[in-house]
Amino acid sequence: MSFSFSITPLSGGPPATNPRRGSSKSGSRKSSIDPTKLLRMDRSSFVPGDDKFNILFIGAGNIMFGSPEGPWNHSFRLEHKLGPRLKVVALVDPATERAAAVLQQKCESFVKSAYEHTRVCKDLDEFVNTMTKEEYPKAVIIGSPPMFRGSTLSGRDIEVQILKKFPGIALFVEKPVATGPFEELKDAFEVAKAIDSSGNICSVGYMLRYLKAVQMMKKTIEVNKLRVMATIARYACAYESIAKPDWWDKSKSAGPVIEQGTHFCDLSRYFGGEVDISTVAAHSLEWYEEAGKLGGIVIDEEKIEPENRIPRITSATWKYESGAVGTFTHCVVLKGHDYSCELEVFADGYQMKLVNPYVQPVLHIRRPGSDLEETYRFPDDDPFFSEISVFIDNIEDIEEDPETATMLSSYEDACKTYELTWAIRLASEKSRKSYQPPAQA
Numbered sequence: 001m002s003f004s005f006s007i008t009p010l011s012g013g014p015p016a017t018n019p020r021r022g023s024s025k026s027g028s029r030k031s032s033i034d035p036t037k038l039l040r041m042d043r044s045s046f047v048p049g050d051d052k053f054n055i056l057f058i059g060a061g062n063i064m065f066g067s068p069e070g071p072w073n074h075s076f077r078l079e080h081k082l083g084p085r086l087k088v089v090a091l092v093d094p095a096t097e098r099a100a101a102v103l104q105q106k107c108e109s110f111v112k113s114a115y116e117h118t119r120v121c122k123d124l125d126e127f128v129n130t131m132t133k134e135e136y137p138k139a140v141i142i143g144s145p146p147m148f149r150g151s152t153l154s155g156r157d158i159e160v161q162i163l164k165k166f167p168g169i170a171l172f173v174e175k176p177v178a179t180g181p182f183e184e185l186k187d188a189f190e191v192a193k194a195i196d197s198s199g200n201i202c203s204v205g206y207m208l209r210y211l212k213a214v215q216m217m218k219k220t221i222e223v224n225k226l227r228v229m230a231t232i233a234r235y236a237c238a239y240e241s242i243a244k245p246d247w248w249d250k251s252k253s254a255g256p257v258i259e260q261g262t263h264f265c266d267l268s269r270y271f272g273g274e275v276d277i278s279t280v281a282a283h284s285l286e287w288y289e290e291a292g293k294l295g296g297i298v299i300d301e302e303k304i305e306p307e308n309r310i311p312r313i314t315s316a317t318w319k320y321e322s323g324a325v326g327t328f329t330h331c332v333v334l335k336g337h338d339y340s341c342e343l344e345v346f347a348d349g350y351q352m353k354l355v356n357p358y359v360q361p362v363l364h365i366r367r368p369g370s371d372l373e374e375t376y377r378f379p380d381d382d383p384f385f386s387e388i389s390v391f392i393d394n395i396e397d398i399e400e401d402p403e404t405a406t407m408l409s410s411y412e413d414a415c416k417t418y419e420l421t422w423a424i425r426l427a428s429e430k431s432r433k434s435y436q437p438p439a440q441a
């Protein structure tokens with residue numbers, strides 16, 4: 001893909017307003033992407049230019065620097081997208097030793113120039129109070145745990161703080177937007193309003209939307225002018241490989257539907273549209289029920305308060321505002337490493353089945369004219385690169401290519417996915433049999 005550019009040099013202070021700049025609301029950009037335009041990282045070239053591209057990282061964890069659990073690693077994709085222009089001005093993380101360790105690794109590698117002047121700060125204020133004019137960030141990548149963000153409450157309002165301290169900055173925020181108590185859901189929508197009225201570019205990390213297979217499904221719907229009638233989603237994680245105690249604790253992660261199933265609830269919404277939240281119904285298989293006993297948990301679940309332990313199965317149905325029906329089942333059931341996930345989308349005469357989107361996406365399409373399914377494979381597709389690539393292209397305002405898409409997940413839209421996942425959790429808790437502690441001897 002070749003682009004020509006219009007770059008706003010950043011020499012301190014907010015970037016000058018560029019009237020052609022894209023935003024999540026821009027009318028000129030498409031809300032889907034031609035799947036043939038989604039390039040693998042090794043087939044795309046970095047965005048050239050002489051100016052530095054300052055980025056602020058919030059969180060020094062797995063999503064930023066990678067982990068054996070999966071292919072995520074934003075720093076790696078940014079290095080490729082921006083090449084020598086990338087300057088990570090600061091890494092904000094209260095775990096300063098972890099931050100220093102990852103930076104040291106980077107500085108010992110060929111991407112040293114992006115990190116050799118990166119400062120480790122224990123919080124945002126430390127960076128703001130010590131920042132030089134040259135360090136003013138053009139973009140921020142927020143990859144801290146969701147329990148510390150997505151709110152307007154002090155200490156968990158990093159998005160709002162960033163908007164205040166760095167006018168014009170582009171935000172990339174990891175999913176889910178928050179995991180605070182349900183009562184604070186409205187606060188996440190307040191954050192969405194603040195981002196929206198700032199006009200700043202913002203993208204949320206629902207990277208499955210950027211899969212070539214997903215964009216091919218979108219294209220099939222668009223080209224054939226289909227109306228989605230049903231979405232059927234199933235997400236079975238390999239629980240044996242999940243070693244983070246917080247993930248197993250609803251008071252920390254808000255539970256597996258909100259923390260993890262969110263990806264498939266989001267994809268369901270991407271195809272089905274707005275959900276009528278009042279229709280959400282759900283059931284769960286809980287840890288204390290006979291069928292819910294698991295033999296391969298690698299953390300000590302006994303250390304988690306009984307009321308905070310997570311369900312093994314959660315199954316939900318709902319109506320979309322269009323009248324279509326959605327169903328979603330999340331399973332904490334598989335051992336080993338790979339997840340088993342499938343999403344089916346039905347429309348008049350059409351069945352589109354997305355299989356294994358995390359590992360090796362396969363798309364089966366049955367369409368009018370034949371009972372046989374067509375099968376498409378997408379080797380080496382990298383949605384993590386595509387989401388970062390589109391984010392940077394929007395910041396750089398690469399508009400000469402009319403096919404450049406807008407970010408596929410806005411903060412407000414991500415709040416709606418968050419709302420759906422909370423509705424599923426609450427509905428399943430309402431319908432479950434309550435826990436009876438064993439009688440004392």
Ligand SMILES: NC(=O)c1ccc[n+]([C@@H]2O[C@H](COP(=O)([O-])OP(=O)(O)OC[C@H]3O[C@@H](n4cnc5c(N)ncnc54)[C@H](O)[C@@H]3O)[C@@H](O)[C@H]2O)c1
Pocket residue numbers: 058059060061062063064070072092093094095098143144145146148174175176205206207259
């Ligand atoms: N899209 C995906 O597939 C995907 C994959 C992995 C993680 N994620 C998301 O990324 C986010 C982070 O997950 P992770 O796996 O990197 O977690 P992690 O636990 O590996 O790292 C989180 C880091 O944030 C730091 N931190 C804690 N509080 C902070 C604060 N207030 N400010 C700044 N840093 C803070 C922690 O010290 C830690 O170093 C989560 O929202 C998670 O759902 C998404």
